[in-house]
Amino acid sequence: MPLEQLPLVALQARKAFQTGRSKPIDFRVQQLKNLQRFITEKQKDITDALKKDLHKSENGTLLYELLGLEGEINMAIANLSVWMAPRPVAKNLLTISDEVYIQPEPLGVVLIIGAWNYPITVTLQPLVGAIAAGNAVVVKPSEVSCHTAKVLELLPLYLDPEMYPVVTGGVPETQELLKQRFDHIFYTGNSMVGKLVMEAAARHLTPVTLELGGKNPCYIDKDCDLEIACRRITWGKYINCGQTCISPDYILCEPSIQDKVVEEIRKSIKEFYTDDPKTFIDYGRIINQRHFKRIIALFEGSTVAIGGENDESQCYIAPTVLRDVTPESKVMQEEIFGPVLPIVPIKGVNEAIQFINEREKPLALYVFSSSNKVIKQMISETSSGALLANDCLIHYTISDLPFGGVGNSGMGCYHGKSTFDQLSHLRSCLIKRLGMEQLNGMRYPPHTAEKLRLARLLLLKQVSLGRVRHLVQATTLIMLAAFVVLLFPPAN
Numbered sequence: 001m002p003l004e005q006l007p008l009v010a011l012q013a014r015k016a017f018q019t020g021r022s023k024p025i026d027f028r029v030q031q032l033k034n035l036q037r038f039i040t041e042k043q044k045d046i047t048d049a050l051k052k053d054l055h056k057s058e059n060g061t062l063l064y065e066l067l068g069l070e071g072e073i074n075m076a077i078a079n080l081s082v083w084m085a086p087r088p089v090a091k092n093l094l095t096i097s098d099e100v101y102i103q104p105e106p107l108g109v110v111l112i113i114g115a116w117n118y119p120i121t122v123t124l125q126p127l128v129g130a131i132a133a134g135n136a137v138v139v140k141p142s143e144v145s146c147h148t149a150k151v152l153e154l155l156p157l158y159l160d161p162e163m164y165p166v167v168t169g170g171v172p173e174t175q176e177l178l179k180q181r182f183d184h185i186f187y188t189g190n191s192m193v194g195k196l197v198m199e200a201a202a203r204h205l206t207p208v209t210l211e212l213g214g215k216n217p218c219y220i221d222k223d224c225d226l227e228i229a230c231r232r233i234t235w236g237k238y239i240n241c242g243q244t245c246i247s248p249d250y251i252l253c254e255p256s257i258q259d260k261v262v263e264e265i266r267k268s269i270k271e272f273y274t275d276d277p278k279t280f281i282d283y284g285r286i287i288n289q290r291h292f293k294r295i296i297a298l299f300e301g302s303t304v305a306i307g308g309e310n311d312e313s314q315c316y317i318a319p320t321v322l323r324d325v326t327p328e329s330k331v332m333q334e335e336i337f338g339p340v341l342p343i344v345p346i347k348g349v350n351e352a353i354q355f356i357n358e359r360e361k362p363l364a365l366y367v368f369s370s371s372n373k374v375i376k377q378m379i380s381e382t383s384s385g386a387l388l389a390n391d392c393l394i395h396y397t398i399s400d401l402p403f404g405g406v407g408n409s410g411m412g413c414y415h416g417k418s419t420f421d422q423l424s425h426l427r428s429c430l431i432k433r434l435g436m437e438q439l440n441g442m443r444y445p446p447h448t449a450e451k452l453r454l455a456r457l458l459l460l461k462q463v464s465l466g467r468v469r470h471l472v473q474a475t476t477l478i479m480l481a482a483f484v485v486l487l488f489p490p491a492n
């Protein structure tokens, strides 16, 4: 699509939104069902595309890209009426007879900018929540996973094409879109571009969700079952060839267990990917030669303990472990986002915590320990988007856990109801009747000490009404009115 047409695409989405047709629940549910139909009917195209983009196996794509998405769609359809409904809040005595609630409403037009590593999931999961929340959406898949982007171009055949246009293309297209006015921008990708997105959004005071990356530390305590710990870490690290935003980026452990950690990871690599990962169906490839070269350059100055074999013509890098890595080494200066796992020896949990706190707040932090004390210490003395003890990645599967970063790893969160809330405006509503004006006397000038005393009484008391709501409300109201009339008799 020519660049000069992109402002029109955003405008057309806004016009579609302004018709109001995305607001009724039936429309939203129908669009979500259509999205599910897209996934079902285009499953083969999707798995073929991901095979070409990232060498993902068919079952790997079904498991890691489509299963979670289907779960999110089902959840949204099943819960939408509850999510959309007014949410009553606790009142004070002054507003006890009023209707007070939060009404979620659509924001307007949302721009979703996807990344390439899980190109279906990171693009369509925000879309589920955006549709559920009643927004129009401009979808911009990553150009880097070009085969998947081609399949995503077919979305408008299933969804309302004016309400949910798809724009494919590269950086110029994204930059042109970022010049347009949106009501929310949902970006997944690296932190550097995240800053550009936020800068562009600031020009229109557009709120952003930034799902970014960074280095996820993985602390292994010496008192833990190293066989199980390393098996789970190996899975979390090498899935999708290490190109997972929440994969463990590096290991911190005491020197005394380093040899055993290396051996256990070696065993697990063999178990998962055979002796020859290069020919194994479930071992992926680096997305392109630019990233291949970037990752190979990270080996510089470090000792390879496992793997290291590579083949640029296929963008293949074997599952690799680097040992005795120093904090100053090249591999520790940026997010690896590839199948390379450095081990940085440290003296124990206190030094691990210090190491983590001296760096940017990670998207995920992993601790492996059989000591609850160590786990709780890690939770209370560090910060990260998520913390997992004795496992990796699996928090991603729980829709009720908000997924997102903190600090340099991002802002805002999504999954399940969180996506709906993130892409809604939670509007505060208060509906008062025009009667009972006596009750308001204490807020009008002159501000006497008596009125102040009454204001304290009425405002500092929170009232949460349950089943006996109306009875309590009526009684309180009558008592209150009588009390106020006593204090401030009407002038004749």
Ligand code: NAD
Residues within 6 Å of the ligand: 113, 114, 115, 116, 117, 118, 122, 140, 141, 142, 143, 144, 169, 170, 171, 174, 175, 188, 189, 190, 191, 193, 196, 210, 211, 212, 213, 214, 244, 245, 246, 335, 337, 363, 404, 405, 410
């Ligand atoms: P990418 O290169 O596909 O870029 C993402 C989008 O940004 C693309 O649509 C692209 O067009 C646009 N873009 C790139 N450069 C731009 C520029 N200069 N100006 C405007 N737009 C630009 O993806 P990536 O950044 O390589 O993705 C990998 C990163 O994403 C990693 O850091 C990873 O940790 C992170 N990530 C985070 C999550 C999460 O949920 N937090 C998920 C996946 C990936």
